[in-house]
Amino acid sequence: MPPDTPVQQPSVSAAPTRPGSDPGPDIRAVGDDADLLTAWIAGIRTGFNAPPGGDPKEVSDRLAGMDLSRARGVFDEGRCVATFRSFDQELTAPGGNAVRADAVTAVTVSSTHRRRGLLTRLMTEDLRTARERGDTVATLIAAEYRIYGRYGFGPAASATTLEIDTARAGFDPRHTGRPEDLGLSGSIRFADPREVRKIGPELHERFRRLHPGAIDRDDFWWDRFTGVVRWSDDDSPTPRHLLYTDAEGVPQGLASHTIDETWTHGRPDNLLNVRSLIGTSPQAERALWHHLCSNDWVGRVSTGKRGPDDPVRSVLPDRRAARITNHWDFLWVRPLDTAAMLRSRSYRTDGELVVEVRDPLGLSGGRFLLTASPEGAECAPTDRSADLALDTGTLAGLWLGERSATLAHAAGELDEEAPGAVVRADLLLGTGRRPWCADVF
Numbered sequence: 083m084p085p086d087t088p089v090q091q092p093s094v095s096a097a098p099t100r101p102g103s104d105p106g107p108d109i110r111a112v113g114d115d116a117d118l119l120t121a122w123i124a125g126i127r128t129g130f131n132a133p134p135g136g137d138p139k140e141v142s143d144r145l146a147g148m149d150l151s152r153a154r155g156v157f158d159e160g161r162c163v164a165t166f167r168s169f170d171q172e173l174t175a176p177g178g179n180a181v182r183a184d185a186v187t188a189v190t191v192s193s194t195h196r197r198r199g200l201l202t203r204l205m206t207e208d209l210r211t212a213r214e215r216g217d218t219v220a221t222l223i224a225a226e227y228r229i230y231g232r233y234g235f236g237p238a239a240s241a242t243t244l245e246i247d248t249a250r251a252g253f254d255p256r257h258t259g260r261p262e263d264l265g266l267s268g269s270i271r272f273a274d275p276r277e278v279r280k281i282g283p284e285l286h287e288r289f290r291r292l293h294p295g296a297i298d299r300d301d302f303w304w305d306r307f308t309g310v311v312r313w314s315d316d317d318s319p320t321p322r323h324l325l326y327t328d329a330e331g332v333p334q335g336l337a338s339h340t341i342d343e344t345w346t347h348g349r350p351d352n353l354l355n356v357r358s359l360i361g362t363s364p365q366a367e368r369a370l371w372h373h374l375c376s377n378d379w380v381g382r383v384s385t386g387k388r389g390p391d392d393p394v395r396s397v398l399p400d401r402r403a404a405r406i407t408n409h410w411d412f413l414w415v416r417p418l419d420t421a422a423m424l425r426s427r428s429y430r431t432d433g434e435l436v437v438e439v440r441d442p443l444g445l446s447g448g449r450f451l452l453t454a455s456p457e458g459a460e461c462a463p464t465d466r467s468a469d470l471a472l473d474t475g476t477l478a479g480l481w482l483g484e485r486s487a488t489l490a491h492a493a494g495e496l497d498e499e500a501p502g503a504v505v506r507a508d509l510l511l512g513t514g515r516r517p518w519c520a521d522v523f
Protein backbone atom coordinates (compact mmCIF):
# COMPACT_ATOMS: atom_id res chain seq x y z
CA MET A 83 0.00 0.00 0.00
CA PRO A 84 1.11 3.60 -0.48
CA PRO A 85 4.04 4.72 1.64
CA ASP A 86 3.93 7.93 3.62
CA THR A 87 6.13 9.86 1.24
CA PRO A 88 3.98 10.74 -1.75
CA VAL A 89 5.53 12.17 -4.90
CA GLN A 90 3.40 15.26 -4.82
CA GLN A 91 3.24 17.41 -7.93
CA PRO A 92 3.67 21.04 -6.81
CA SER A 93 1.24 22.44 -9.35
CA VAL A 94 -1.59 20.09 -8.38
CA SER A 95 -2.54 22.17 -5.37
CA ALA A 96 -3.35 25.00 -7.80
CA ALA A 97 -6.01 22.90 -9.52
CA PRO A 98 -9.51 24.20 -8.88
CA THR A 99 -11.81 22.60 -6.37
CA ARG A 100 -15.45 23.35 -5.75
CA PRO A 101 -15.98 26.68 -4.00
CA GLY A 102 -15.97 26.26 -0.25
CA SER A 103 -15.22 22.55 -0.49
CA ASP A 104 -12.39 20.60 1.10
CA PRO A 105 -9.55 20.25 -1.44
CA GLY A 106 -9.74 16.51 -0.76
CA PRO A 107 -7.03 13.87 -0.67
CA ASP A 108 -3.66 14.36 -2.37
CA ILE A 109 -2.96 13.62 -6.00
CA ARG A 110 0.22 11.57 -6.35
CA ALA A 111 2.40 10.55 -9.27
CA VAL A 112 2.53 6.74 -9.12
CA GLY A 113 4.99 5.88 -11.88
CA ASP A 114 8.08 5.12 -9.80
CA ASP A 115 6.63 3.28 -6.87
CA ALA A 116 5.68 -0.41 -7.02
CA ASP A 117 3.28 -0.23 -4.05
CA LEU A 118 1.51 2.85 -5.38
CA LEU A 119 1.27 1.22 -8.78
CA THR A 120 -0.27 -1.95 -7.36
CA ALA A 121 -2.85 0.14 -5.53
CA TRP A 122 -3.40 2.20 -8.67
CA ILE A 123 -4.17 -0.90 -10.76
CA ALA A 124 -6.56 -2.03 -8.02
CA GLY A 125 -8.17 1.44 -8.17
CA ILE A 126 -8.71 1.09 -11.92
CA ARG A 127 -10.37 -2.29 -11.40
CA THR A 128 -12.66 -0.81 -8.74
CA GLY A 129 -13.56 2.21 -10.88
CA PHE A 130 -14.32 0.07 -13.93
CA ASN A 131 -16.41 -2.41 -11.91
CA ALA A 132 -13.98 -5.29 -12.55
CA PRO A 133 -13.71 -8.06 -9.95
CA PRO A 134 -10.86 -7.64 -7.47
CA GLY A 135 -7.54 -8.77 -8.96
CA GLY A 136 -4.17 -8.21 -7.43
CA ASP A 137 -2.23 -11.22 -8.74
CA PRO A 138 1.35 -9.81 -8.86
CA LYS A 139 1.90 -11.35 -12.32
CA GLU A 140 -1.23 -9.67 -13.64
CA VAL A 141 -0.10 -6.34 -12.20
CA SER A 142 3.38 -6.56 -13.72
CA ASP A 143 1.88 -7.69 -17.06
CA ARG A 144 -0.35 -4.66 -17.14
CA LEU A 145 2.44 -2.27 -16.29
CA ALA A 146 5.15 -3.58 -18.62
CA GLY A 147 5.44 -1.43 -21.70
CA MET A 148 3.14 1.30 -20.41
CA ASP A 149 4.38 4.87 -20.13
CA LEU A 150 3.59 5.66 -16.51
CA SER A 151 5.43 8.96 -16.27
CA ARG A 152 2.09 10.81 -16.25
CA ALA A 153 0.08 8.28 -14.22
CA ARG A 154 -1.64 9.88 -11.22
CA GLY A 155 -3.69 8.55 -8.37
CA VAL A 156 -5.66 9.95 -5.47
CA PHE A 157 -5.17 8.01 -2.25
CA ASP A 158 -7.44 7.98 0.76
CA GLU A 159 -6.86 5.83 3.82
CA GLY A 160 -4.47 3.58 1.93
CA ARG A 161 -6.70 2.97 -1.09
CA CYS A 162 -6.35 4.44 -4.52
CA VAL A 163 -9.75 6.06 -5.06
CA ALA A 164 -9.11 7.89 -8.35
CA THR A 165 -6.84 7.12 -11.30
CA PHE A 166 -5.73 9.07 -14.34
CA ARG A 167 -2.99 8.66 -16.93
CA SER A 168 -1.91 10.59 -19.96
CA PHE A 169 0.79 9.85 -22.50
CA ASP A 170 2.24 11.20 -25.74
CA GLN A 171 0.32 10.36 -28.88
CA GLU A 172 0.22 11.45 -32.51
CA LEU A 173 -3.10 12.18 -34.19
CA THR A 174 -3.40 12.55 -37.95
CA ALA A 175 -5.04 15.75 -39.19
CA PRO A 176 -6.71 16.10 -42.62
CA GLY A 177 -3.88 16.34 -45.14
CA GLY A 178 -1.63 13.85 -43.33
CA ASN A 179 0.25 15.87 -40.70
CA ALA A 180 0.43 14.23 -37.29
CA VAL A 181 -0.14 16.59 -34.36
CA ARG A 182 1.11 16.08 -30.82
CA ALA A 183 -1.68 14.88 -28.60
CA ASP A 184 -2.01 14.43 -24.85
CA ALA A 185 -3.85 11.09 -24.73
CA VAL A 186 -5.95 10.66 -21.59
CA THR A 187 -6.83 7.21 -20.30
CA ALA A 188 -7.40 5.11 -17.14
CA VAL A 189 -9.88 7.70 -15.83
CA THR A 190 -11.71 6.34 -12.80
CA VAL A 191 -13.08 7.52 -9.49
CA SER A 192 -14.28 4.88 -7.03
CA SER A 193 -18.01 4.96 -6.37
CA THR A 194 -17.29 5.98 -2.76
CA HIS A 195 -15.57 9.19 -3.91
CA ARG A 196 -17.57 10.33 -6.95
CA ARG A 197 -19.02 13.81 -7.53
CA ARG A 198 -16.55 15.47 -5.19
CA GLY A 199 -14.53 17.08 -7.96
CA LEU A 200 -11.69 14.52 -8.17
CA LEU A 201 -11.92 14.06 -11.94
CA THR A 202 -12.09 17.83 -12.36
CA ARG A 203 -8.86 18.26 -10.36
CA LEU A 204 -7.04 15.52 -12.26
CA MET A 205 -8.23 16.67 -15.68
CA THR A 206 -7.65 20.40 -15.31
CA GLU A 207 -4.16 19.83 -13.98
CA ASP A 208 -3.30 17.47 -16.82
CA LEU A 209 -4.69 19.75 -19.55
CA ARG A 210 -2.83 22.79 -18.19
CA THR A 211 0.43 20.85 -18.11
CA ALA A 212 -0.14 19.55 -21.64
CA ARG A 213 -0.79 23.09 -22.87
CA GLU A 214 2.45 24.30 -21.24
CA ARG A 215 4.33 21.34 -22.76
CA GLY A 216 3.20 22.46 -26.21
CA ASP A 217 0.77 19.68 -27.12
CA THR A 218 -1.68 20.69 -29.85
CA VAL A 219 -4.70 18.71 -28.68
CA ALA A 220 -5.81 16.27 -26.00
CA THR A 221 -7.63 13.05 -26.89
CA LEU A 222 -9.66 10.38 -25.13
CA ILE A 223 -12.22 7.66 -25.75
CA ALA A 224 -15.31 8.63 -23.78
CA ALA A 225 -17.17 5.97 -21.80
CA GLU A 226 -20.19 8.25 -21.50
CA TYR A 227 -21.26 11.19 -23.63
CA ARG A 228 -21.86 13.71 -20.87
CA ILE A 229 -18.59 13.56 -18.95
CA TYR A 230 -16.02 15.46 -21.00
CA GLY A 231 -17.71 18.38 -22.79
CA ARG A 232 -17.30 20.49 -19.64
CA TYR A 233 -13.52 20.20 -20.01
CA GLY A 234 -13.56 21.44 -23.62
CA PHE A 235 -13.57 18.07 -25.42
CA GLY A 236 -15.89 17.38 -28.34
CA PRO A 237 -16.75 14.26 -30.37
CA ALA A 238 -14.33 14.17 -33.31
CA ALA A 239 -14.27 10.68 -34.86
CA SER A 240 -17.25 8.37 -34.55
CA ALA A 241 -17.18 4.59 -34.85
CA THR A 242 -19.54 2.26 -36.67
CA THR A 243 -19.83 -1.50 -36.32
CA LEU A 244 -21.55 -3.58 -38.98
CA GLU A 245 -22.58 -7.19 -39.38
CA ILE A 246 -22.59 -8.66 -42.84
CA ASP A 247 -24.84 -11.55 -43.77
CA THR A 248 -22.58 -13.12 -46.37
CA ALA A 249 -25.31 -15.40 -47.78
CA ARG A 250 -27.32 -12.28 -48.65
CA ALA A 251 -24.33 -10.41 -50.07
CA GLY A 252 -24.83 -11.88 -53.56
CA PHE A 253 -21.28 -12.96 -54.33
CA ASP A 254 -20.76 -15.12 -57.40
CA PRO A 255 -20.13 -18.62 -55.96
CA ARG A 256 -17.52 -19.24 -58.68
CA HIS A 257 -15.43 -16.45 -57.23
CA THR A 258 -12.60 -17.30 -54.88
CA GLY A 259 -12.31 -14.11 -52.86
CA ARG A 260 -9.08 -13.28 -54.64
CA PRO A 261 -8.31 -9.69 -55.70
CA GLU A 262 -8.66 -10.63 -59.39
CA ASP A 263 -12.40 -11.18 -58.78
CA LEU A 264 -12.53 -7.39 -58.35
CA GLY A 265 -10.21 -6.73 -61.27
CA LEU A 266 -7.33 -5.91 -58.91
CA SER A 267 -3.76 -6.97 -59.64
CA GLY A 268 -2.54 -7.50 -56.04
CA SER A 269 -2.62 -10.73 -54.09
CA ILE A 270 -3.61 -11.97 -50.63
CA ARG A 271 -1.78 -14.47 -48.47
CA PHE A 272 -1.64 -15.49 -44.82
CA ALA A 273 1.15 -14.04 -42.68
CA ASP A 274 2.33 -15.49 -39.39
CA PRO A 275 2.53 -13.28 -36.27
CA ARG A 276 6.33 -12.92 -36.51
CA GLU A 277 6.05 -11.53 -40.03
CA VAL A 278 3.24 -9.19 -38.94
CA ARG A 279 5.38 -7.99 -36.01
CA LYS A 280 8.13 -7.21 -38.51
CA ILE A 281 6.26 -5.52 -41.32
CA GLY A 282 3.11 -4.31 -39.54
CA PRO A 283 4.57 -1.16 -37.94
CA GLU A 284 5.92 0.25 -41.22
CA LEU A 285 2.67 -0.54 -43.04
CA HIS A 286 0.71 1.15 -40.28
CA GLU A 287 2.93 4.24 -40.44
CA ARG A 288 1.97 4.65 -44.13
CA PHE A 289 -1.69 3.91 -43.36
CA ARG A 290 -2.08 6.41 -40.55
CA ARG A 291 -0.86 9.38 -42.60
CA LEU A 292 -3.75 8.78 -45.00
CA HIS A 293 -6.52 8.71 -42.41
CA PRO A 294 -7.50 11.76 -40.34
CA GLY A 295 -8.25 10.53 -36.84
CA ALA A 296 -5.66 7.73 -36.93
CA ILE A 297 -3.25 7.47 -33.99
CA ASP A 298 0.19 5.92 -33.71
CA ARG A 299 0.73 2.34 -32.50
CA ASP A 300 3.81 1.80 -30.35
CA ASP A 301 5.98 -1.32 -30.00
CA PHE A 302 3.96 -2.49 -27.02
CA TRP A 303 0.79 -2.40 -29.14
CA TRP A 304 2.39 -4.61 -31.78
CA ASP A 305 3.89 -6.97 -29.17
CA ARG A 306 0.47 -7.53 -27.66
CA PHE A 307 -1.35 -7.73 -30.96
CA THR A 308 0.99 -10.36 -32.38
CA GLY A 309 1.26 -12.35 -29.14
CA VAL A 310 4.92 -11.53 -28.43
CA VAL A 311 3.57 -10.29 -25.09
CA ARG A 312 0.50 -11.97 -23.64
CA TRP A 313 -1.07 -10.95 -20.34
CA SER A 314 -1.49 -13.86 -17.93
CA ASP A 315 -5.27 -13.36 -17.72
CA ASP A 316 -5.72 -12.91 -21.48
CA ASP A 317 -7.60 -15.92 -22.88
CA SER A 318 -8.76 -14.23 -26.09
CA PRO A 319 -8.33 -16.30 -29.27
CA THR A 320 -5.22 -15.71 -31.37
CA PRO A 321 -6.07 -13.91 -34.62
CA ARG A 322 -5.08 -14.98 -38.12
CA HIS A 323 -3.50 -12.38 -40.34
CA LEU A 324 -4.03 -11.79 -44.06
CA LEU A 325 -1.67 -9.59 -46.03
CA TYR A 326 -2.56 -7.78 -49.23
CA THR A 327 0.44 -7.04 -51.44
CA ASP A 328 0.31 -4.96 -54.60
CA ALA A 329 1.52 -6.12 -58.05
CA GLU A 330 5.11 -5.24 -57.03
CA GLY A 331 4.84 -7.36 -53.88
CA VAL A 332 4.73 -4.37 -51.49
CA PRO A 333 2.45 -4.89 -48.44
CA GLN A 334 -0.48 -2.48 -48.71
CA GLY A 335 -3.06 -3.97 -46.37
CA LEU A 336 -3.39 -6.19 -43.32
CA ALA A 337 -6.54 -7.87 -41.97
CA SER A 338 -6.57 -9.77 -38.68
CA HIS A 339 -9.52 -11.86 -37.60
CA THR A 340 -10.78 -14.67 -35.42
CA ILE A 341 -13.55 -17.12 -36.27
CA ASP A 342 -16.26 -18.45 -33.91
CA GLU A 343 -17.35 -21.79 -35.26
CA THR A 344 -21.09 -22.44 -35.36
CA TRP A 345 -23.08 -25.08 -37.25
CA THR A 346 -26.83 -24.73 -37.51
CA HIS A 347 -28.92 -27.68 -38.77
CA GLY A 348 -25.83 -29.16 -40.37
CA ARG A 349 -24.98 -25.91 -42.12
CA PRO A 350 -21.87 -23.85 -41.39
CA ASP A 351 -22.69 -20.42 -39.98
CA ASN A 352 -19.32 -19.28 -38.67
CA LEU A 353 -18.90 -15.75 -37.37
CA LEU A 354 -15.77 -13.96 -38.52
CA ASN A 355 -14.70 -11.18 -36.15
CA VAL A 356 -12.44 -8.55 -37.66
CA ARG A 357 -9.86 -7.45 -35.07
CA SER A 358 -8.11 -4.97 -37.35
CA LEU A 359 -8.17 -4.13 -41.04
CA ILE A 360 -5.96 -1.41 -42.45
CA GLY A 361 -5.08 -0.56 -46.04
CA THR A 362 -2.97 2.11 -47.68
CA SER A 363 -5.31 2.35 -50.66
CA PRO A 364 -9.00 1.81 -51.37
CA GLN A 365 -7.96 -1.18 -53.49
CA ALA A 366 -6.22 -2.83 -50.54
CA GLU A 367 -9.19 -2.24 -48.25
CA ARG A 368 -11.70 -3.53 -50.81
CA ALA A 369 -9.61 -6.60 -51.64
CA LEU A 370 -9.37 -7.59 -47.96
CA TRP A 371 -13.06 -7.02 -47.24
CA HIS A 372 -14.00 -9.00 -50.33
CA HIS A 373 -11.78 -11.87 -49.24
CA LEU A 374 -13.16 -11.97 -45.68
CA CYS A 375 -16.77 -11.81 -46.86
CA SER A 376 -16.33 -14.54 -49.50
CA ASN A 377 -14.96 -17.20 -47.16
CA ASP A 378 -16.69 -20.63 -47.30
CA TRP A 379 -18.32 -21.51 -43.93
CA VAL A 380 -18.42 -17.87 -42.89
CA GLY A 381 -22.08 -16.85 -42.61
CA ARG A 382 -21.54 -13.55 -40.81
CA VAL A 383 -18.78 -11.00 -40.65
CA SER A 384 -18.60 -8.66 -37.68
CA THR A 385 -16.53 -5.70 -38.77
CA GLY A 386 -15.38 -4.29 -35.43
CA LYS A 387 -15.09 -0.51 -35.09
CA ARG A 388 -14.86 1.15 -38.50
CA GLY A 389 -14.98 4.73 -39.65
CA PRO A 390 -18.48 5.83 -40.74
CA ASP A 391 -17.30 5.98 -44.37
CA ASP A 392 -15.57 2.60 -44.47
CA PRO A 393 -15.67 1.05 -47.97
CA VAL A 394 -16.79 -2.38 -46.71
CA ARG A 395 -20.29 -2.02 -48.18
CA SER A 396 -18.93 -1.15 -51.59
CA VAL A 397 -17.67 -4.72 -52.14
CA LEU A 398 -21.08 -6.27 -51.52
CA PRO A 399 -23.20 -6.82 -54.64
CA ASP A 400 -26.21 -6.44 -52.31
CA ARG A 401 -25.30 -3.66 -49.88
CA ARG A 402 -28.31 -4.35 -47.69
CA ALA A 403 -26.48 -7.46 -46.53
CA ALA A 404 -24.58 -5.10 -44.21
CA ARG A 405 -26.45 -4.00 -41.12
CA ILE A 406 -25.19 -1.26 -38.81
CA THR A 407 -25.08 -2.79 -35.35
CA ASN A 408 -23.73 0.24 -33.51
CA HIS A 409 -22.73 3.82 -34.22
CA TRP A 410 -21.43 6.19 -31.58
CA ASP A 411 -19.14 9.08 -30.81
CA PHE A 412 -15.81 7.42 -30.12
CA LEU A 413 -12.74 9.65 -30.18
CA TRP A 414 -13.06 12.99 -28.38
CA VAL A 415 -10.59 15.78 -29.04
CA ARG A 416 -9.82 18.91 -27.03
CA PRO A 417 -7.97 21.82 -28.67
CA LEU A 418 -5.00 22.98 -26.60
CA ASP A 419 -3.30 25.27 -29.10
CA THR A 420 -5.95 26.52 -31.53
CA ALA A 421 -3.58 28.28 -33.92
CA ALA A 422 -1.25 25.28 -34.20
CA MET A 423 -4.21 22.97 -34.66
CA LEU A 424 -5.71 25.00 -37.51
CA ARG A 425 -2.26 25.38 -39.12
CA SER A 426 -1.66 21.63 -39.01
CA ARG A 427 -4.25 20.53 -41.55
CA SER A 428 -4.81 21.13 -45.24
CA TYR A 429 -7.89 22.81 -46.71
CA ARG A 430 -9.99 22.23 -49.78
CA THR A 431 -9.45 25.65 -51.30
CA ASP A 432 -7.85 29.06 -50.69
CA GLY A 433 -9.66 31.34 -48.29
CA GLU A 434 -9.77 33.22 -45.01
CA LEU A 435 -11.90 32.72 -41.94
CA VAL A 436 -11.93 34.46 -38.57
CA VAL A 437 -13.03 32.14 -35.77
CA GLU A 438 -13.86 33.14 -32.22
CA VAL A 439 -13.14 30.16 -29.97
CA ARG A 440 -14.69 29.90 -26.51
CA ASP A 441 -12.79 27.72 -24.07
CA PRO A 442 -14.45 26.63 -20.77
CA LEU A 443 -11.02 26.32 -19.11
CA GLY A 444 -9.41 29.37 -20.72
CA LEU A 445 -6.58 27.37 -22.31
CA SER A 446 -6.95 27.88 -26.04
CA GLY A 447 -9.69 30.44 -26.65
CA GLY A 448 -9.48 33.73 -28.54
CA ARG A 449 -10.07 35.08 -32.01
CA PHE A 450 -7.97 33.62 -34.81
CA LEU A 451 -7.45 34.46 -38.47
CA LEU A 452 -7.09 31.36 -40.59
CA THR A 453 -5.51 31.84 -44.01
CA ALA A 454 -6.01 28.47 -45.66
CA SER A 455 -4.98 26.69 -48.84
CA PRO A 456 -4.77 23.08 -50.09
CA GLU A 457 -1.01 23.15 -49.42
CA GLY A 458 -1.27 24.36 -45.82
CA ALA A 459 -2.34 27.27 -43.70
CA GLU A 460 -1.37 30.18 -41.51
CA CYS A 461 -3.25 30.95 -38.34
CA ALA A 462 -2.67 33.64 -35.71
CA PRO A 463 -4.61 35.73 -33.17
CA THR A 464 -6.39 38.69 -34.76
CA ASP A 465 -8.45 41.79 -33.92
CA ARG A 466 -10.62 41.38 -37.02
CA SER A 467 -14.29 40.74 -36.40
CA ALA A 468 -15.31 37.11 -36.22
CA ASP A 469 -16.97 35.16 -39.04
CA LEU A 470 -17.89 32.24 -36.77
CA ALA A 471 -18.04 31.75 -33.02
CA LEU A 472 -17.95 28.30 -31.46
CA ASP A 473 -16.64 26.41 -28.45
CA THR A 474 -13.57 24.17 -28.37
CA GLY A 475 -15.60 20.96 -28.50
CA THR A 476 -17.42 22.01 -31.68
CA LEU A 477 -14.14 23.16 -33.21
CA ALA A 478 -12.64 19.70 -32.60
CA GLY A 479 -15.28 17.98 -34.76
CA LEU A 480 -15.01 20.58 -37.53
CA TRP A 481 -11.23 20.45 -37.57
CA LEU A 482 -10.97 16.69 -37.96
CA GLY A 483 -13.76 16.52 -40.56
CA GLU A 484 -16.30 14.69 -38.40
CA ARG A 485 -18.95 17.35 -38.73
CA SER A 486 -19.78 20.16 -41.13
CA ALA A 487 -20.25 23.79 -40.10
CA THR A 488 -23.75 23.52 -41.58
CA LEU A 489 -24.70 20.74 -39.14
CA ALA A 490 -23.05 22.45 -36.17
CA HIS A 491 -24.92 25.65 -37.04
CA ALA A 492 -28.21 23.77 -37.38
CA ALA A 493 -27.63 22.24 -33.94
CA GLY A 494 -27.12 25.69 -32.43
CA GLU A 495 -23.48 24.96 -31.61
CA LEU A 496 -21.96 27.56 -33.89
CA ASP A 497 -22.86 31.24 -34.38
CA GLU A 498 -22.60 32.69 -37.87
CA GLU A 499 -21.35 36.23 -37.24
CA ALA A 500 -20.83 37.16 -40.91
CA PRO A 501 -23.34 36.27 -43.66
CA GLY A 502 -22.23 33.27 -45.71
CA ALA A 503 -19.50 32.25 -43.24
CA VAL A 504 -20.98 28.78 -42.62
CA VAL A 505 -20.87 27.89 -46.32
CA ARG A 506 -17.39 29.39 -46.61
CA ALA A 507 -16.23 27.27 -43.66
CA ASP A 508 -17.61 24.11 -45.25
CA LEU A 509 -15.88 24.87 -48.54
CA LEU A 510 -12.58 25.26 -46.72
CA LEU A 511 -12.87 22.47 -44.15
CA GLY A 512 -14.66 19.77 -46.13
CA THR A 513 -12.98 16.37 -46.37
CA GLY A 514 -13.79 13.44 -48.64
CA ARG A 515 -14.09 10.81 -45.95
CA ARG A 516 -14.96 11.31 -42.30
CA PRO A 517 -12.19 10.60 -39.78
CA TRP A 518 -11.53 7.21 -38.31
CA CYS A 519 -9.65 6.22 -35.19
CA ALA A 520 -8.99 2.49 -35.42
CA ASP A 521 -7.68 1.96 -31.91
CA VAL A 522 -8.86 2.03 -28.33
CA PHE A 523 -6.46 3.51 -25.78
Ligand SMILES: CC(C)(COP(=O)(O)OP(=O)(O)OC[C@H]1O[C@@H](n2cnc3c(N)ncnc32)[C@H](O)[C@@H]1OP(=O)(O)O)[C@@H](O)C(=O)NCCC(=O)NCCS
Pocket residue numbers: 129130189190191192195196197198199200201202203223224225226228229232
Ligand atom coordinates in the same frame (compact mmCIF):
# COMPACT_ATOMS: atom_id res chain seq x y z
C1 LIG B 1 -16.73 9.59 -14.76
C2 LIG B 1 -16.01 9.73 -13.43
C3 LIG B 1 -14.52 9.55 -13.63
C4 LIG B 1 -16.32 11.14 -12.87
O1 LIG B 1 -15.53 11.38 -11.73
P1 LIG B 1 -16.01 12.38 -10.57
O2 LIG B 1 -14.84 12.60 -9.66
O3 LIG B 1 -17.24 11.88 -9.98
O4 LIG B 1 -16.30 13.70 -11.39
P2 LIG B 1 -16.39 15.17 -10.76
O5 LIG B 1 -16.87 15.11 -9.34
O6 LIG B 1 -15.11 15.88 -11.00
O7 LIG B 1 -17.53 15.76 -11.68
C5 LIG B 1 -17.39 16.91 -12.44
C6 LIG B 1 -18.71 17.22 -13.07
O8 LIG B 1 -19.02 16.21 -14.04
C7 LIG B 1 -20.29 15.64 -13.76
N1 LIG B 1 -20.19 14.22 -14.08
C8 LIG B 1 -19.29 13.35 -13.62
N2 LIG B 1 -19.51 12.14 -14.14
C9 LIG B 1 -20.59 12.24 -14.91
C10 LIG B 1 -21.32 11.30 -15.69
N3 LIG B 1 -20.97 10.01 -15.74
N4 LIG B 1 -22.39 11.76 -16.39
C11 LIG B 1 -22.74 13.07 -16.32
N5 LIG B 1 -22.08 14.00 -15.59
C12 LIG B 1 -21.03 13.57 -14.88
C13 LIG B 1 -20.50 15.88 -12.27
O9 LIG B 1 -21.86 15.87 -11.95
C14 LIG B 1 -19.89 17.24 -12.10
O10 LIG B 1 -20.78 18.22 -12.57
P3 LIG B 1 -20.88 19.67 -11.86
O11 LIG B 1 -19.49 20.23 -11.87
O12 LIG B 1 -21.84 20.40 -12.76
O13 LIG B 1 -21.41 19.41 -10.51
C15 LIG B 1 -16.51 8.69 -12.41
O14 LIG B 1 -17.90 8.83 -12.26
C16 LIG B 1 -16.21 7.25 -12.79
O15 LIG B 1 -15.15 6.75 -12.45
N6 LIG B 1 -17.14 6.60 -13.49
C17 LIG B 1 -16.97 5.19 -13.88
C18 LIG B 1 -15.76 4.96 -14.79
C19 LIG B 1 -15.80 5.86 -16.01
O16 LIG B 1 -16.81 6.03 -16.65
N7 LIG B 1 -14.63 6.41 -16.34
C20 LIG B 1 -14.49 7.24 -17.50
C21 LIG B 1 -13.83 6.42 -18.58
S1 LIG B 1 -13.70 7.30 -20.08
